[in-house]
Amino acid sequence: MLCGYMGKILRVNLSTGKITEEFPDENTLKMFLGGSGLATKYLFDEVGKGVDPLGPANKLIFMTGPLTGTPSPSTGRYTVVSKSPLTGLWGQANAAGFWGTAFKRSGFDGVIFEGVSPSPVYLVTDDGRAELKDAKHLWGKSTSETTRLIKKELGEDFKVACIGIAGENMVKYAAIINDAEKPNWGRAAGRCGMGAVMGSKRLKAIASKGTMKVRVANEEAFREETKKRYDWVNESLLKMSLEVYGTAAVLDLVNVRGGFPTRNWQTGVFRGADNISGTAIVEKILTERKACFACPIACGRLSENKTAPYAGSGEGPEYESLGSFGGMCEIDDLEAITYAHFLCNEYGLDVISAGSTIAFAMECYEKGILTKKDTGGLEIKFGDPNVMIELVQKIAKRDGIGNLLAEGTKAVSEKLNKGSERFAMHVKGLELPAYDPRAAKLTGLAYATANRGGCHITAYVEGPTFLSTPYLIVEQSDVGDILQEIPETAKVVKDMEDALAVFDAIGACKFMGMVLTAEDWAALISSLTGWEFTAADFRKTGERIYNLERAFNVREGLTRADDTLPKRLLEEPLPEGPAKGQVVNLEPLLDAYYKYRGWDENGRPKPEKLKELGLEWIIKEI
Ligand code: SF4
Structure with missing residues (x-):
């Protein structure tokens, strides 16, 4: 067997329930390695021009890389590739955490989903075994509740990647969330609406566990090469800043250059930056630092909001949620932004596209392009944390104005017109980061x-x-x-x-x-x-x-x-x-x-x- 690979890719036909195994030749692996590279090769070959991203002919491909699940530093990632319902183009998202490693150790490098299941299902992979299970009882559940119920059924040692209600409702920027072990937790394969494709296939989750090891060609050399790099990362400035302040460490640096998008990019200087910076997180809400598999950095944040109505604990916020729900919506209420991040974990939403689309709606409202008639009476004003939170909920549920905003900034702008395309902040349909x-x-x-x-x-x-x-x-x-x-x-x-x-x-x-x-x-x-x-x-x-x-x-x-x-x-x-x-x-x-x-x-x-x-x-x- 090839080293670095488990040697099996699953093909799951959700329309028929048939599961088969295959694996590319060594030359293909050398050309595309794995992860996003190999998944794109499959997508290019199998999803031809003009396929409906939310139809049965689109494929949803989860793929690990050769280093996934090995002890080399910060290599726990998996990638999801599909045609994106948000852009209509090549779509990709990836995440770390622990699910990717569990999936690979269950004996597989990747899985290609095709067709549409007649009713909700989830896939179980476990030491070389793969099986589809009924997920009717999980449909409508949040990501953490889905994870809890699956672990109760299969065992606590399973790791889960799943969608929440945003994916079920095919919100165009729905995310896939893994490791939602507790309420409001999770790492997100967030971009390009991969969660919507999963929802369109009625695939609720993949649950994985395994004891199979990744074979290494030269054990001693790999151990030495790994240790050296692990030590370098451990001693780096990167670790010092990211571990202490998380990804929010960069917020001050971007704001001081005048490039922190504020008020839907009307300016690049956010006066409330001090209230939501990495330092503010440490002082006000941080409870624990969290690392992904084999990562010496621990940039993840566990936080606790103490004030009603946002009280609760969970994973986040990240720089990008501070950018989209904070600067872009001109909100400097750290607990509100953190709560919005928690909701995105539970619903399975991309924080960048969600916050950015809300900021765009706020400017449309400011300019009279959206009115109370369109919003069901809601005043969508910049700087209002309660409105921002309400819109996150409405988007995930496709409720009222949320049904329109669930289509993403580009589609909303095309529908509203009236010059709104000028400040619709996306490229190719994907909302911009901060x-x-x-x-x-x-x-x-x-x-x-x-x-x-x-x-x-x-x-x-x-x-x-x-x-x-x-x-x-x-x-x-x-x-x-x-x-x-x-x-x-x-x-x-x-x-x-x-x-x-x-x-x-x-x-x-x-x-x-x-x-x-x-x-x-x-x-x-x-x-x-x-x-x-x-x-x-x-x-x-x-x-x-x-x-x-x-x-x-x-x-x-x-x-x-x-x-x-x-x-x-x-x-x-x-x-x-x-x-x-x-x-x-x-x-x-x-x-x-x-x-x-x-x-x-x-x-x-x-x-x-x-x-x-x-x-x-x-x-x-x-
Ligand atoms: S903890 Fe941060 S640095 Fe480490 S793998 Fe996860 S996202 Fe990357």
Whole structure:
């Protein structure tokens, strides 16, 4: 058997209930590794142009990477890939926690779901065994209640990934939540509406446990390579800041540059930032720090709200929930934001898209585009925490105005019109995370070109730009003056997109890019699999995966016109702060990026580039 892999991928036909096993050849594994890379290969081959994302022909693919479930640092991740109901394009989300490791140790590298089940089911995987079980009694239950009931049925040692009512209701940005061991807990595979696809298939959960070990080619070398990297991460500045302050550690750094989106991106300076910062969390609500599988960092937060009506405890908040429910909605009530995060864990909602869509609705209301008639009498005003919480609940339940907002910012804007598309803050339909590119121009290029839409972790250029932190091989000096559009820096975006595509393929947490380089990962992959895998292979593999994702989108009809930003970022100068007067001049950056990529001027990968990457079989497809 191959090392690094369990050697089995499940194929579950939900329409018939038939479960089979298969596994790709070694050459395919070397080309796409696993995780998001391998899942995208399946998606490209099996989900053709024009398939309805919420129909039976779409597939939902869970995949671990070769490093998932090994002791190398922060490698407990799994990826979910499908055609996204939010963007209509290549969709992907991933999460850490413990479920991915439990699934792999149950004897499988991945599972491909196809068809639609006639009634709700969940999948159990356990030491080489896989079985579908009735989930009628779980339908309508929250993520933590689903997890509790499944553990009661199967045993406490099972780990669960599931959807809540948002996924059942096919909210277009519903998330898959794993490890919801207690009320309000959970890690989220949040982006692109993977939870909605799961709901459309009437698949409530996957419960996994196992004792099977990941085989290692060179045990001693892998142990040594792992220990060295684990020690480096343990001693890093990354650990010191993330462990103490969580992901909220970056909030002050972004706000001080004038790039913390506030009032639906009307400004980048949030005056309430001190009330919701990493320090505020530590002082007011933090009860415990929490690590994912094999992670020395522990950036997770367990928090306790003490004040009614938001009292309760749970997992969160994260920087992105502080950005979307906080800055974007202009709310500085930390307990309200934390409560919104708890609700997203329970309902299974993406915090970025939920908060961002609510902020967009607040501006529509401010401008009279949405009225009390549309909202059922609700005054959707910036700065009102109670309204924000009520809207999260309405969205998950598709209740009243929530039914419209459940479609996501792009769809709401298209329905309302009246100029609202100017401040509908999404790229390709995916709502933007909390870094304003007018305050760091390269971020704008990264948002515009990310294959899954407006995303900050496809090419984590926020590290060397907003945070002045080296990331992989990229130094702060490589990005130059962050308020300038420098075409040569477009190569940084390309290189980081390629590198991070490999992180998603091997099962590694992207925070590790602040400590470990391509050489480090190549050494770990080599000693694990027994392949000669170099840093050059790492980069080439990433580029191959990235181009395959792009090819999926091009086949769906994506063009250069889609690689853009909301008009607000292109035309409305920031009104205050260090980036006052700035907009993003995207086109010169995009021209340079396409050249570095070997794509034509319309953003289509050229045949010679696809041949160079061993992807000649897709030339006829696009
Ligand atoms: S750094 Fe944070 S998100 Fe990443 S694996 Fe560790 S605890 Fe999980």
